[in-house]
Amino acid sequence: MLRRALSAARAPLSRSLSRPLCPAPSRANSALSRLNSLLEAELETIRGAGTWKSERVITSKQGAHISVEGSSGGILNFCANNYLGLSSHPEVIQSGIQALDQYGAGLSSVRFICGTQNLHKDLEAKIAKFHQREDAILYASCFDANAGIFEVLLTAEDAVLSDELNHASIIDGVRLCKANKYRYKHLDLSDLEAKLKESQKHRLRLIVTDGVFSMDGDVAPLRGICDLAEKYDALVFIDECHATGFIGPNGRGTDELLGVMERVHIINSTLGKALGGAAGGYTTGPKALVTLLRQRSRPYLFSNTLPPPVVSCAAKALDLLMDSNAIAQTMASKTKSFRSQMTAAGFTIGGMDHPICPVMLGDARLASAMADDMLKRGIYVIGFSYPVVPKGKARIRVQISAAHSDEDIDRCVAAFVEVGRKHGVIP
Incomplete structure (x- = not known):
């Protein structure tokens, strides 16, 4: 009886093992064929429109x-x-080599687990000092910094007012938050004021703009934006990726250029352009905000730590900049x-x-x-x-x-x- 029971129990298992573990090849190939047809049609549309983007291969260091x-x-x-020609500056390169030797290629982890080294904390302090802010937090890129801030800072009770030509990373970051969204015409202070009046019913209002717009090279009218922010009790956020390091008397950015450093509340920027050109981004501003980002910002919590050589290269670039403008x-x-x-x-x-x-x-x-x-x-x-x-x-x-x-x-x-x-x- 026991032998018959075991045979009966085994039968369904043996029959299931004899069946294919994946769909029949013809079905799989059919689905893949449809996908390839759709993709090729879309690629041909791009070619036909004349907007195909080829990648050129550089076989040397970045430089002039x-x-x-x-x-x-x-x-x-x-x-x-x-912008500053620091991507292949000998002191920047040497700083990265020394960090690679002392700290290794990477941390194999995120910051709060076992991915924070003293050089990360030192660079954050240096960034805050450079921008004359209370604190700073590092990300793998400024795209991550923009993806990580709005969802943490703003709720459904709040409003975000964004320039219509803001960078794609700002647009994507704003999409992730639950705040009420207002888009004002590019550099248009009258339209911004109209949107500020309309958004007075919300708890917080955050004006979001690029300091310098990357496709056009035009500068945000920060004096007027700050005037309106103070008039309508709003906060000001700027993305300084195309300003940090070389705009303003000491390269601190558009807020320094236009004399509103104390009136801009939050800055996001990059280490991957003027400041060494490798990678990395950051948020700098009020200490309480930075502390909250360390607790809740998803790109910070779930991305590997910025590699030590990258951190050290950026730190040296900042040193060179702060030593002389x-x-x-x-x-x-x-x-x-x-x-x-x-x-x-x-x-x-x-x-x-x-x-x-x-x-x-x-x-x-x-x-x-x-x-x-x-x-x-x-x-x-x-x-x-x-x-x-x-x-x-x-x-x-x-x-x-x-x-x-x-x-x-x-x-x-x-x-x-x-x-x-x-x-x-x-x-």
Whole structure:
């Protein structure tokens, strides 16, 4: 009897083991085939629209002069966020090497488990000192910093008022929170005031803006924004990724440039552009806010700790900047030279007096073709088109670095003039 019972119990198991553990190949292949067809159709749409984005391969360190796979000779790079030229600065590199030797490649963990080293705390203190704020918290990127703050800071009782052209990471971060959302017209103080009046019924109001807008190089009117914030009892948040390190007398950013450092409450920024160019982002502001972010900010709690070499490179970049503002001060004259020469040649340059100098072209195919022709002449630039910028506003975004010489800038302008005439952009 026992033998029969065991046989009966085994029978369903043996039958189940004999069945396939996954769907029949034909069904799986059918689903994959449909997926591939849909993906290829979407990719072909991108190609057909002229907005395909190819990746060029750099075979050297980042800098004003680089090597690019498939190109002969040295290439002048006018398409990096390496504003201060510190990405390959020898002291920055050496600091990273020393940290790699002393602290290792990474922590294999998140901060609150076993991923905080003294160099992380030291860099946070240095960031807070640089921005003249109470505290700071590190993230793997500023995208993570923007993804982590709004959900923690704002509830359904609050309101967030965001410039319509804010960076994608701000937009995504705002989407994650439950606050009531208001979008005001780009740089439009009248529309912002109307939205502030409308949002008075909410508990907290947070005005959110880029300090410098990355696609256009225009600067937020922070004095007016702070005036309205004080009039309507609101807080001010700025993203300073394209300002930290080189905007303002000491490179502290747009709030320093416009004299409103004490009136801006929260700053998010990056270590991955002017401050060494590796990776990392941060929030700096009131100590209570930073402390709460350590407890509840999901990108902070669930992402690996910023690697020690990256932290040390950024710390050295800040040291160099705080020791002397000479590097940052070279930017203004070089930016003015490029903008004035290009305008005189007949090009339309967007934005204000910022190292981001968008050469406005309108057509995506034209921007891409001109960028390719520039590379043939030894100048690395990239055409920007939808969805990175709005449709019909394609451009080549030129970025000036402190590492560029006056001769580099003149050579870039000469290449633009030659290519611009070839494509009928200028006479």
